[in-house]
Amino acid sequence: MVNSLNDADIATVLNATPSTTRTAGGKEIPYPFPSPADWRDHWIYFLLVDRFDNPSAPPRSADPSDTYQGGSFAGIKRRLPYLRDLGVGAIWLSPVLMNPPWFEWYWGGYGILDFLRVEPRFCIDPDAARQNPALADREFRDLVDEAHAQGIYVILDIVLNHVGDLFDYEGMRDAAPWKQDGEYTIYWRNDQGVAQADWTDIATIVNLPQEAGIWPKDFQQNDYFRRRGTYDLSPDPTTGDFDRLKELVTEYKIPGQSLYPVRNHLIRAYHYLIAKFDLDGYRIDTLQYAEGDFARVFGNAMREFALSIGKKNFFTFGEVWQDDQEAKIAEFVGRNTLKEHDLIGVDAAIDFPMRKRLVAVCKGFAPPSELAAHFDYRRQVLKTVVSSHADAGRYYITFLDNHDLNERFHNPAYPEQTRLALTCLMTMQGIPCIYYGTEHGLSGHGNRREYVREALWGLQNAFSPDQVLYQTLKDLSALRELQPPLRFGRQYFRVCSGNQIDFGYSAYPGGVIAFSRILNDRELLVVANTNIQADVTVHFAVDYNLNPETKVWSVLFSTNPNPSAPASTTS
Secondary structure (H helix, E strand, C coil): CCCCCCCCCHHHHHHHCCCEEEEECCEEEEECCCCCCCHHHCCEEEECHHHHCCCCCCCCCCCCCCCCCCCCHHHHHHCHHHHHHHCCCEEEECCCEECCCCCCCCCCCCCCCEEEEECHHHCCCHHHHHHCHHHHHHHHHHHHHHHHHCCCEEEEEEECCECCCCEEECCCECCCCCCCCCCCCEEEECCCCCECCCCCCHHHCCCCCCCCCCECHHHCCHHHECCCCEHHHCCCCCCCEECCECEECCCCCCCCCCCCHHHHHHHHHHHHHHHHHCCCEEEEECHHHCCHHHHHHHHHHHHHHHHHHCCCCCEEEECCCCCCCHHHHHCCECCCCCCCCCCCCECEEECHHHHHHHHHHHCCCCCHHHHHHHHHHHHHHHHHCCCCHHHHHHHEEEECCCCCCCECCCCCCCHHHHHHHHHHHHHCCCEEEEECCHHHCCCCECCCHHHHCCCHHHCCCCCCCCCHHHHHHHHHHHHHHHCCHHHHCEEEECCEECCCCCCECCCCCCCEEEEEEEECCEEEEEEEECCCCCCCCCEECCCCCCCCCCCCCCCCCCCCCCCCCCCCCCC
């Protein structure tokens, strides 16, 4: 049992698994597993561990459910060939660190109890794994090794901002309104989840059970926790609990010193996980609620540690939920030349602004001009961050769906919209991320997030490669791999015209999305008619220097079974 960060000595972990090879899937794989040369060469598949697959049992309840359904590491492991054949380059796993065993109602993994221990509930025998944490470690490491043997990288979802529902507030409340001045008295929970009246200071608790309080013991200081209630009434929404999930004070400094112990403990814990499990990247939950300097320090600390053990391109990307503030996202990624600091931020951010506009346009709710105008605006914002326009793609994780929305994109009544949106997503600038079940046509929707967190393996014909959307994604993945402009090219939205006289971005809902990806001397034109009920004839302006009038165009991919292309360049 690893109870402290001193016990979790990185050198010991590395000596136990030296730079050599490991066997998985009948193959010898190097350790540490080498990073990809460029993450734009790979697209990401995001899955919720508890909701993906279990080879031993059906889901425990009908969807939507807010308790554990029973998904496991073994379930993911057996579906790796299915993901490999789809073209997946990396899997993003929801958090796998141990949550409070009494906390059945927040199964997503974001309420951590122990930063050094793997969640037993994701194991083949949860009771045995709870008694012997080494079993859980081994199962998770076997999953990572098997993914590597299949040529798939592993990105782990991690949390810096908060922990689980580990204590009650005055009046024995699990959540409290924001307190403007000072901290509440708190009562830490025991290993049954019951708040103890005499456990007001965790540092003074004698013989704290392994499944109570917070672990490792380095975090066992009241001052490391906000203790002021939820953020909803706070003047600063970045300071406060997420309802029952208690916030860490990552800006806490030891009085009279310049040390940030909470930050240092988090950094060391996540170094340990890289070494222990041979991870390839981190997705950082709620990064926008971390202080800007900590976000930059953390990203740099992960990058440098990975380099020190032989991982030359460890990937970090964060959740910066800003639908309209491109400049806010730019504060967290890359090297912003307008800032005085020396450190580089995390590698990328999840692209909420693009998602908002792409979904609205592909659904026919907004004109393509809104999407085009946003990318023109982004090009201006990124001038202080990227080295070239083509370089922008490395800074964004693009997506249509995720676990924090109330409905999925797919509507079974309009499958053409999904194919159209996937085509745009897989060909636009950025690193595409597909939410699990999209390839199966999952279409959950409702008034809360549980509707989009379905137990995939409980559905009829789950994991069948015969699904139309599975084949669409597979074909798009192959296209993206064969065409470097779709991964590395500059992107320009193209003006179009119905009469060959008046050109502009398509300005009406149900219009045409048109953009080019240009790399060196090659231009690929992507055209998507968002009016799924009517064909249109449209003319486009392209780069004349790359496409003389004698050039003949060819169709590389189409969702139309009988596609056609213009015979030549005319303008």
